[in-house]
Amino acid sequence: MLTRRFLLKGAITTTFVVGGQPLLASDAQGRDPRLIFVILRGGLDGLAAVPAPGDSAYHRARGGLASLGNNIDMFELDDLFGLHGGLEEFHSLYQAGDLAVVHAVAPPYRARSHFDAQDVLESGLLDPSASATGWLYRALQGEPGGGALESRAMALGGAIPLVLRGTRSVGAWAPDRLPDADADTLARVARLYQDDAVLGPRLNAAFDTEDMVAGLARRRSRDGLQQSAAAAAQFLTHVDGPRIAVMESGGWDTHANQPGQLNARLQRLSRVIGTLRESLDSVWDDTVIVLATEFGRTVAMNGTRGSDHGVGGVAFVAGGGVRGGQVLADWPGLARDKLYEGRDLQPTTDVRSIFKSVLLLHLGQDENAVDALVFSDRRLPLLPGLFTA
């Protein structure tokens, strides 16, 4: 019987690699590393997600935001840091030693624009408008046999974020609520795309991923991020599936009435992490999940019970091989003279150090190549202590 994929492959003449032979991925020890990058768009308030009640300046500096909100608990992480009560699944992972917090972290960018800060977070380069390609794209392209990007990496949620953008297309998957078209018509349409250099390869890639998550789209969840998480897990556990996935979560720009809003969002994010942990169980030791945002927010509450755009914030790294149960931070302190421009948490760690550590120590990439091609920065340090051994 002809599957739809077969029909389309017959119809399109571009070369196409079936599935991902683990290209670089499985090394001599038989490791087959997975990476999920979750972009939190809007600027998560790092001091709300991971407060620092052990800092003697905390209560005075945060003012009305020192309390996370009525009936919202705080987990204790260590003498200095707590964890927002909405992040229950994060806390379980932290206690199991599978989740590390990186605090006072930011991309190398200080001007507080969402969109430029996201560009730096995703391009991995100092100049926001310097690149139309993402750091993860360039890292994957640099792998031996890095041609088959559409079967190596996957954007969940529809659009391809900058971090995975480049001259060639990676795979993409979105929850789909439209009826399937009949195979013959699709094959004819696919032929029309043969000569379109931009769209042809994209349509091809789309139909190939379809087979891998067959049935998933039918199971409806109202939460697109949950659906994406379930799909990501299916892809990453599939024997021929991609090993890299990127997800996006929006709505962290809490200018007004922050406590209630943020609590709901963090709970939702926590459930997503729970889903990933559960459905990636068989490959958990080979999996790393990185969650990062473009910037933190003002330390003090603004005039409307929220917070405005700031600089230093928080990131999370989870996975079986992560040295979890610790907050990695060169803590600058919250006293007024320690704040960046007197208002924001001073960043002491470049978020790209996390990315670089993951590329080198988890994906096993070459340091010289990463310095040259990915971050264009030979002085970018690794983040010590993130991985076991």
Add this chain to the structure above:
Amino acid sequence: MRAQQYRAANRFGLGAAAQDAQHMGGDPGGWLLDQVAPQKTDPGFNVPASHQSIAEYTSAVAQRRAAQRDAGGDTDKIAHLETANRRFRRQVRGTTMAQTLGRFEYAVDTPTPFRERLVHFWSNHFAVSRRGKPQIVGSCLAYENEAIRTGMDGHFGEVLVRVVAHPVMLHYLDNVQSIGPDSRIGRRRKRGLNENLAREILELHTVGVHGGYSQDDVTALANMLTGWTVGNSRLQRFGAEPGKFVFVEPMHQPGRFRLLGKTYAADGAQQAQRALTDLAVHPATADFLASKLARHFIADVPPASAVKRIAKVFRKTDGHLPSVHVALVKERAAWQPDNVKFKSPYEYLVSVYRSLGVTERRAPRLVQTLTTMNHLPFNAPSPQGWPDSVAHWGSPAALKQRVEWAVAFGNAIAARLPVRRLAEGLVPTEATGLRSALRGAESPGQALGMMLASPTFQWR
């Protein structure tokens, strides 16, 4: 359709309607220029005034709160209240659906599609979103008509002031709550600034992120904008009408402020208005807007020379929009025959309905399609509005969605349409491959689906 006509109808217009070719005849450029001139009538889809919807929402919430207090623990009253709440939510949903359909059909039917595209462009430049803002759910389309559409024959600065003073924008970017910390009300209530609107005015609406401003400039503009708010029952004693713009002096941060090197003396609402008027003609604003317009009409990465020329017109005319829009039509690069701009989902769907001359009557179906394609109007993910590039809209998943939609839609609707004649008229003469593929289709439904799904139809 001839090549120049095809470009006029697609790159500048909203897709080729049967009447477009007749109207433009041998002069596609003239057809476009006519649309930039003031129109006898272009009101937009008729909706209640924004202040009405905002006031209605506010009073409905107040009534509900009062009823909740009144109900106490009475289970009957609570059940009654819940029914009323559900009815209210259903009614709001019905209103937004009807507006989505109305705006869409207005674009499908308009005899001035270039003008309509410009309204959509500027509306996206000054994007507002219903997400998380229940106060403005029913009034976003009114905002577009009141603040943007009415400004198409004037200067950019007038549109800017109208937008920033519009209740929908003041709600959307939180300025309604921003209070000068040293103002009378600020001191009494211990509330303060919210710099959201001020930052986005600088970054997104005027000089752009490279416009050379600092955090101090953001704070200065935020201070000047304190007191720009929306009338409600509490503000009545300041002469506020419910749902309308009002300047409340006791919320306004006193003093003069320095923005981009210029000092603005304390002068009530005039202070921010003067600052906005200056921002609107700032050279960086001209450059930023010219590059956005060029990206929309020429290419994702437009030639620098074209951007320069458009910016020059903007500067020379102090941002006179019709002059800037004429400059776009005169830009040779905008007429290049290659496929350069990938249609956004909304553009795509409007162009499908326009080309086929069909009317959508089922609002829920339209809303579902737009939602699935991630392009429901007034739902942009951020104040930046929707992106304008193939890199954003043309992902594999999105393209597949669109192809599947086209095939299903073509199949369903073909029986009502003269497919062969439509295909002859709509497919550009030089697209010979597509023409012969359509002739080989096994049914009119298949042919129509293929045409709408074809790459030719995805570009403008």
